[in-house]
Amino acid sequence: MAARAGSLVAAVLAHSGRLDKEHLGARGEVCTMINKKYSEFLPSMQSAEDLVAQVEGLADSIDLLKAGIENEVQRDLNVAVAEFTELKQQLERDTLVLSVLKKLQEFDTAIKECSSALQEKQYVTAAQQLEQARSSLRSLESRRGFELKILKALGTELTVQTQNMIYHLGEEWQKLIVWKLPPSKGSSSLEALVLSELHLHTLPPQDEDAAVPPVAAVLQALAVLGELHSKLKDFGQLLLQYILKPLISHPSLEPVLEEQPDVFILRFRSQELALDESSPMEVFDKIKLVFEVLHKHLLKYLIVNQHYVQGEWREGFELMEGLAQEAAVFRSVSPPWDADVPLEQPGEGRKEGRVTLAELLGELIWEELSDCLIHNCLVNSIPTNSSKLEQYKEVIESTEEFEKALKKMEFLKEDTTALLKYACNVDSHFANKKCQDVIMAARSLMTSEIHNTVKISPDSSVALPELPDPGSGDQVEVARVCRLLPSGTGSVGSESRLSPFTLCLPSCRISCSVQQLVQLAYHTLLEATASTDLCCVQLFDCVRNIFQLFCEVVPTYHRENLQKLPQLAAIHHNNCMYIGHHLLTLGHQFRYRSTSVLSSGAATFVDLVPAFRRLGMECFLAQMRVQKGEILERLSSARNFSNMDDEENYCAANKAIKQVLHQLRRLGMVWQDVLPVNVYCKAMGALLNTALAEIVTRIAALEDISAEDADRLYSLCRIMVEEGPQVFTPLLDKDKNKKYQEEVPVYVQKWMTFKELMIILQANLQEIVDQWADGKGPLAEEFSAAEVKSLIRALFQNTERRAAALAKIK
Numbered sequence: 001m002a003a004r005a006g007s008l009v010a011a012v013l014a015h016s017g018r019l020d021k022e023h024l025g026a027r028g029e030v031c032t033m034i035n036k037k038y039s040e041f042l043p044s045m046q047s048a049e050d051l052v053a054q055v056e057g058l059a060d061s062i063d064l065l066k067a068g069i070e071n072e073v074q075r076d077l078n079v080a081v082a083e084f085t086e087l088k089q090q091l092e093r094d095t096l097v098l099s100v101l102k103k104l105q106e107f108d109t110a111i112k113e114c115s116s117a118l119q120e121k122q123y124v125t126a127a128q129q130l131e132q133a134r135s136s137l138r139s140l141e142s143r144r145g146f147e148l149k150i151l152k153a154l155g156t157e158l159t160v161q162t163q164n165m166i167y168h169l170g171e172e173w174q175k176l177i178v179w180k181l182p183p184s185k186g187s188s189s190l191e192a193l194v195l196s197e198l199h200l201h202t203l204p205p206q207d208e209d210a211a212v213p214p215v216a217a218v219l220q221a222l223a224v225l226g227e228l229h230s231k232l233k234d235f236g237q238l239l240l241q242y243i244l245k246p247l248i249s250h251p252s253l254e255p256v257l258e259e260q261p262d263v264f265i266l267r268f269r270s271q272e273l274a275l276d277e278s279s280p281m282e283v284f285d286k287i288k289l290v291f292e293v294l295h296k297h298l299l300k301y302l303i304v305n306q307h308y309v310q311g312e313w314r315e316g317f318e319l320m321e322g323l324a325q326e327a328a329v330f331r332s333v334s335p336p337w338d339a340d341v342p343l344e345q346p347g348e349g350r351k352e353g354r355v356t357l358a359e360l361l362g363e364l365i366w367e368e369l370s371d372c373l374i375h376n377c378l379v380n381s382i383p384t385n386s387s388k389l390e391q392y393k394e395v396i397e398s399t400e401e402f403e404k405a406l407k408k409m410e411f412l413k414e415d416t417t418a419l420l421k422y423a424c425n426v427d428s429h430f431a432n433k434k435c436q437d438v439i440m441a442a443r444s445l446m447t448s449e450i451h452n453t454v455k456i457s458p459d460s461s462v463a464l465p466e467l468p469d470p471g472s473g474d475q476v477e478v479a480r481v482c483r484l485l486p487s488g489t490g491s492v493g494s495e496s497r498l499s500p501f502t503l504c505l506p507s508c509r510i511s512c513s514v515q516q517l518v519q520l521a522y523h524t525l526l527e528a529t530a531s532t533d534l535c536c537v538q539l540f541d542c543v544r545n546i547f548q549l550f551c552e553v554v555p556t557y558h559r560e561n562l563q564k565l566p567q568l569a570a571i572h573h574n575n576c577m578y579i580g581h582h583l584l585t586l587g588h589q590f591r592y593r594s595t596s597v598l599s600s601g602a603a604t605f606v607d608l609v610p611a612f613r614r615l616g617m618e619c620f621l622a623q624m625r626v627q628k629g630e631i632l633e634r635l636s637s638a639r640n641f642s643n644m645d646d647e648e649n650y651c652a653a654n655k656a657i658k659q660v661l662h663q664l665r666r667l668g669m670v671w672q673d674v675l676p677v678n679v680y681c682k683a684m685g686a687l688l689n690t691a692l693a694e695i696v697t698r699i700a701a702l703e704d705i706s707a708e709d710a711d712r713l714y715s716l717c718r719i720m721v722e723e724g725p726q727v728f729t730p731l732l733d734k735d736k737n738k739k740y741q742e743e744v745p746v747y748v749q750k751w752m753t754f755k756e757l758m759i760i761l762q763a764n765l766q767e768i769v770d771q772w773a774d775g776k777g778p779l780a781e782e783f784s785a786a787e788v789k790s791l792i793r794a795l796f797q798n799t800e801r802r803a804a805a806l807a808k809i810k
Contacts, residue, residue, distance in 0.1 A: 100140060107136040107154060114161055118168060123221035126165055131224060133158055166227055172218045173231055176201050177298070179238055190250055190270060196242040198266040202297045216301050219357065223303045229364075232357065236365035239294075244369055247286045248376050251278035255289055264297050266290065280395045283377045284402040291358075295409045299358035362411040370418045378422055382433045396424055431535040435542040438524050442546040445513040445520070446553045450561070450568050452512045453674070456578070458504035505581045506676035514575040518582050521546060525590045540603060547579065547608050551615055562619055567670040569623035574675065576616025580609045624683060627667060628690045634659045635691065641698045644712035657716050660691045664727040673732050680730040681740055685747025688724055692750040695720065696757055700787055705761075705794040714761040717754065724748075753782040760791050765805040768792060772809055785809050 110133035117126035137154055178199035182192035202215045222228040243266070246253055258265040291299075381395050399419050406412040422429070521543045528539035554572070561568050587604035638656035643649045664687060671680055699705075699713060725741040745751045756779050760768055771779035772788060779788065788809050796802045 096143070100143070103136045103140050104150075104154075107133050107140075107158075110136065111157065111161060114165070118165060123165075123169060123172070123217050124224065127221040127224035130158070130162055130165060133161075162225070165221075166225060169218060169222050169225070169227065173222070176215060176218065177235060179242070181238075181242060190252065193242065193246045193250065193253065194268050194270050196246075196268060198239075198243065200264040200266070200294075200297045201262060202264070215298075216303075219301055220303055228303070228360070232361050233364050236361055240365055240368060240372075243290060244287060244365075245372055245376075247290070248278075248283055248372055251282070253286075255286055257289075257293060264293070266293060278377070280373075280377050280381050281398040283373070284398055287373075288402060288405050291406060291409055291411055295358055295411070299356060299361060299409070299411070302354045302356050303360075356410045358409050358411045359413075362406070362413075366412060366416070373419060374422050378419070379429070379433070382429045396420070428534065431531070431538040434524075434527065434535075435538060435545075438520065438539075438542050439545065439549070441520060442517055442549065443553060445517045446550055447557050448511075448513045450511045450513070450558060450571050450575075453509040453571060454512050454515055455507070455509050455673070456505065456515075457507035505578060506678065508574045508578075508676045508679075509571060509674045510574045510578045511571055514578060517546070517550070518579060521582075521586065525586070529590060544605065544608070547583065547605065547612070550579070551611055555615065555619065563622070563626070566623050566627065566667055567674060569619050570671050570674045573616040573620040573679075576612045576619075580612035580616075583609050583612065620683075624686065627663070627687055630663060631660050631687060631691050632694055634663070635694045635698070638698070640701070641695070641713060641716070642702055642709075644709040644716075645706060650712050653716055654719075657695075657719055661720070661723050661727070664688060664691070664724075668727040668729050672729050675730070677730045677740070681728060681743070681747045684728055685744070685749075688727065688744075689748045689750050692720065692724075692748065692754045696750060696753055699757060699761075700783075700791060702794050705791075710761045710795060714758055717758045717761070721755065721758065752778070756782045757791075760788075760795070765792070765796060765801055769805050769808050774808070775810070 110129040114126045114129035114133065117123075117129065137151070137158055140151055140154075178201065180195070180197040180199065182195040219228065222231055243255075246268070247255065252271045254269045254271055256267050256269045258267070378395070378399075381392070383392055403412060403417060403420055407414060407416070524539055524543050524546075528536040528543075531539065554575075555562070558568070558572070562572055563569075583605040587606065591603055634656050636656075638653040639649050641653050644653065664684065667687065668684060671683065674680075675683065695717070702709075705713070725744045728740045728744060728747075729737045730740055731737055756771070759771060760779070763771065768779070768788070771777050773780065775785070783791075789806055792802060792806060792809070796805075
């Protein structure tokens with residue numbers, strides 16, 4: 001216990017000593033802080049407060065100075081600015097007036113120098129001064145807010161001077177180029193064209209002192225004024241109308257050149273013995289000769305392009321670089337272009353911005369000239385036969401030489417090849433021309449008369465081209481096809497051979513024009529086999545177009561005749577069948593002789609066959625309907641074959657029967673030797689059947705037939721039976737027609753019905769019953785029980801015998 005108390009005291013004493021030390025340290029720090037605050041901070045704070053007081057004093061002084069400046073200096077500054085602004089405006093007005101006066105002076109000087117130069121015939125200088133005056137006037141007019149009344153007068157003066165200048169240049173142009181045209185400018189006859197002459201007064205004068213302006217000066221002055229384009233355009237049109245186009249269109253014309261001391265003359269001479277068409281080589285030589293003459297005497301000159309001028313003459317154009325290096329041509333004196341040397345002479349190197357008259361003229365007339373050469377020269381030279389295509393290479397070479405010559409004379413640009421492209425595309429043009437000629441020839445045949453016919457038969461030789469044998473490659477193909485056939489089918493016994501006339505078109509008459517049309521198709525396809533692939537396909541399509549055109553043109557063009565004339569309808573029917581017959585094998589005949597495109601099976605016309613057969617059948621059936629209508633109309637005047645005991649009724653019926661037979665005989669004559677025999681017999685049989693069926697219907701419908709009526713009806717029917725077969729005359733040989741007259745029941749469906757009716761008209765009740773034979777006799781095959789009963793009631797009185805007979809008819 002005592003020990004624990006001792007240790008506590010020791011600890012308290014030790015802690016108390018440590019607290020004394022810390023207290024002493026804290027007291028030192030407090031002293032240090034008090035010294036810093038009151039010995040160092042307070043004096044510095046006092047000095048800062050003094051500085052603040054000084055600054056506030058300076059600020060007050062500044063405010064006083066600022067107020068003085070604003071009150072005194074600003075007033076003087078406003079006065080100075082106002083004076084400066086006024087002086088500036090005055091300077092601008094003076095500068096503007098000075099520039100206007102300068103431009104007016106330039107305008108006046110330019111007008112005076114223009115007048116002086118014009119009197120001395122220095123046209124280039126005069127034109128340049130006019131351009132400078134125009135530039136000055138344009139500058140004056142462009143100044144906004146500054147308008148002078150004198151500007152209108154200056155504009156009028158400039159216009160007067162310009163027109164005066166243009167007038168003088170026009171006179172000089174007319175002196176240089178003189179046209180002597182025929183009296184009637186609209187006349188294009190050969191006699192009038194021979195009178196056309198072109199006189200070029202562009203030769204240098206022999207008298208050195210002659211006051212004649214050089215050609216170059218006139219041309220350059222026109223270019224400066226912008227009038228050269230219109231002059232060249234008029235010259236080009238006259239050149240085309242009276243020289244170039246006549247040389248292309250009239251083979252007998254030949255250019256004649258004549259050079260005199262001061263003039264060069266170009267005129268025409270007409271050759272008496274001239275071809276209908278000139279070859280392209282001859283035309284090119286003539287045109288080239290004309291251009292060579294024009295180039296030598298006129299078109300060789302180089303002129304400065306209208307846009308290639310100094311900017312001071314045309315507002316908006318800058319002075320081009322390199323103009324100073326052209327001092328050899330443009331002297332660096334006023335005026336910039338000397339009137340004595342206005343142009344580069346031919347042969348000097350061309351500079352940028354200069355063109356020849358030939359190039360300018362070419363741009364104006366080449367398009368029209370090339371079209372004329374193509375349509376009036378090259379088109380006519382395209383061969384109409386593929387065998388002549390090789391000879392056309394001469395035309396291509398001549399065209400190329402012609403274009404090179406024109407390019408050498410700078411009449412054409414280097415990239416212009418319109419003529420050569422057309423000439424080189426000869427295959428396409430040949431095909432187009434061939435197709436056009438074929439279509440025109442085909443249409444001419446389609447619109448020709450149908451009634452001009454030719455007889456065709458299986459053993460007749462039709463004038464078609466002989467096809468060449470297929471090549472070796474084709475023979476291999478044929479042999480390959482043959483090997484695919486089953487064994488045994490290749491050897492057919494003689495007893496099983498088909499007739500040589502199998503699948504042949506029967507004998508009939510067709511139009512000569514249709515025969516020629518088919519020949520044209522064969523020749524065109526034969527031409528296609530010898531042509532290039534592209535041409536072959538085009539010609540094949542052309543042949544298809546021919547036949548498609550036939551289906552549209554012929555029925556429309558000949559509609560009225562086909563409707564009114566039975567013979568033409570029959571011929572048209574044969575024409576369509578004839579064409580369809582050839583179309584079946586037309587493509588196959590040329591399959592192995594055409595290009596790979598067509599030989600693959602595309603070369604076929606089979607798809608057109610149904611259309612042609614339908615076309616022929618519809619036309620002929622329409623004519624058959626017309627004839628049937630006429631037959632029924634004639635029989636309608638027979639007064640229903642009733643009351644034949646009346647003489648008037650009998651005469652009417654007799655007349656109707658004879659009219660029908662007359663109509664049938666007339667048809668038999670117009671269709672004789674025209675229609676195929678089987679078609680003829682079917683057609684005549686159908687018409688005769690119509691008449692017989694109508695007579696049977698009318699008689700069967702009678703309710704009362706007296707004995708006299710029956711006799712007269714029988715006599716009328718006998719006329720039909722006796723004379724009806726006589727209308728079957730398909731052949732010219734009467735003896736051969738007997739066969740078809742005996743086969744009338746084959747073609748007339750109601751023939752036996754009609755004969756049974758005649759039997760009924762003359763038979764008694766028992767005979768009618770016997771003919772019926774309980775529904776198994778010949779009468780039962782032609783009439784129904786109701787019809788027979790009706791006839792019995794009409795022919796016989798109501799008796800027990802009639803009743804018994806009627807009872808047996810069932």
